Amino acid sequence: MDPTEDQSDTLTTQPEDQNDATTTEPEDPLADIPELHTYVATDQEERTAALRLVADSIAQMRQAANNSLIFNPLNMAILVAVFAVVARFMIGRGHEPFIVGTTCTGILCIELVLIRNLTQEYLSAAEEINWAWLGDADLIVTKFGDEIIGTAVVNWVSGESRQKRKKAWRGEIRSWTVRLRYRGKGVGTALLEQAIKESKSKGAEGIDFADYHANSKRVTPKFYSGKFDKADRRARAKLQDMLETSPTKTRRKRGGSS
Incomplete structure (x- = not known):
C-alpha cells in the first residue's frame, strides 16, 4: 500500500472530526433555571405564602424607617452636637475620658431604643395581615x-x-x-x-x-x-x-x- 495514500486518508479525516466537534451545539446554561x-x-399554600410576603414587606419598612431616622443628616448633626456639649461639660468637671466615652455611648443607645420604639407600629401592622x-x-x-x-x-x-x-x-x-x-x-x-x-x-x-x-x-x-x-x-x-x-x-x- 502506498504510504502517501495512508497519509492522505489521515489528513482528510482529521478536519472532519474537528468539524463535528465544532458543530456540536453547547448546552443551554439556563436550561435548569425555572421560569x-x-x-x-x-392554592391555599400559595395564598398563605403570598400573605406572609405582604406582612414581611411591612416589617421591612421598619428597618428602612430606622435607617432614615438614624442616618438622617440633621439627626446625626444634633447627636454630634449633644456629644460635644456633654463631653465639654464632663471634662470641665474633671471626669476621665473613659467616663465621657461611656456616657456618650449610653446616649447613643438611648437614641436607638427610642427609634425602635417609635417604629414598633410597623410590626403591629404586619401582624394585621391575615385572612380577615x-x-x-x-x-x-x-x-x-x-x-x-x-x-x-x-x-x-x-x-x-x-x-x-x-x-x-x-x-x-x-x-x-x-x-x-x-x-x-x-x-x-x-x-x-x-x-x-x-x-x-x-x-x-x-x-x-x-x-x-x-x-x-x-x-x-x-x-x-x-x-x-x-x-x-x-x-x-x-x-x-x-x-x-x-x-x-x-x-x-x-x-x-x-
Whole structure:
C-alpha cells in the first residue's frame, strides 16, 4: 500500500472530526433555571405564602424607617452636637475620658431604643395581615420554581359607572411587593400587567392603588418618610403608564387617586 495514500486518508479525516466537534451545539446554561409564572393563586399554600410576603414587606419598612431616622443628616448633626456639649461639660468637671466615652455611648443607645420604639407600629401592622384583612381580594403571585417571590393583592369593588346608569367594577391594589433579592428584575411589572389583565377580564372600569394600601402606613414625620412617599408615587405613575400603553387598555375613571 502506498504510504502517501495512508497519509492522505489521515489528513482528510482529521478536519472532519474537528468539524463535528465544532458543530456540536453547547448546552443551554439556563436550561435548569425555572421560569417565572404570574397568575391568580387559588392554592391555599400559595395564598398563605403570598400573605406572609405582604406582612414581611411591612416589617421591612421598619428597618428602612430606622435607617432614615438614624442616618438622617440633621439627626446625626444634633447627636454630634449633644456629644460635644456633654463631653465639654464632663471634662470641665474633671471626669476621665473613659467616663465621657461611656456616657456618650449610653446616649447613643438611648437614641436607638427610642427609634425602635417609635417604629414598633410597623410590626403591629404586619401582624394585621391575615385572612380577615384579605377578605375576597385576589392574590396575584409570581412564582420562581417553588418559591413565591412577588404578589399583588387586588380587591374588586363596585361603584358608579361614568354613565351613572349602572354599577361598575373597579380594581384596587391593596398591596404590591416583591421579595428583596428579586427587586429591580421586572417581577413587579409582571404583577401589574397581570392585574391589568384581570381587570379587563372582569370588565372593570379601571384599576388603581388603594388610597390606604398595605405599605402606606407612616409612623414617622413626613420629613423622614420621603423615601416611602417617593416609592408610592413611582408605583402609581408606573401603573398609570402601563394602563395608557396597554394593548388591552382599561378605561379609568377621572379624578382617581394620584
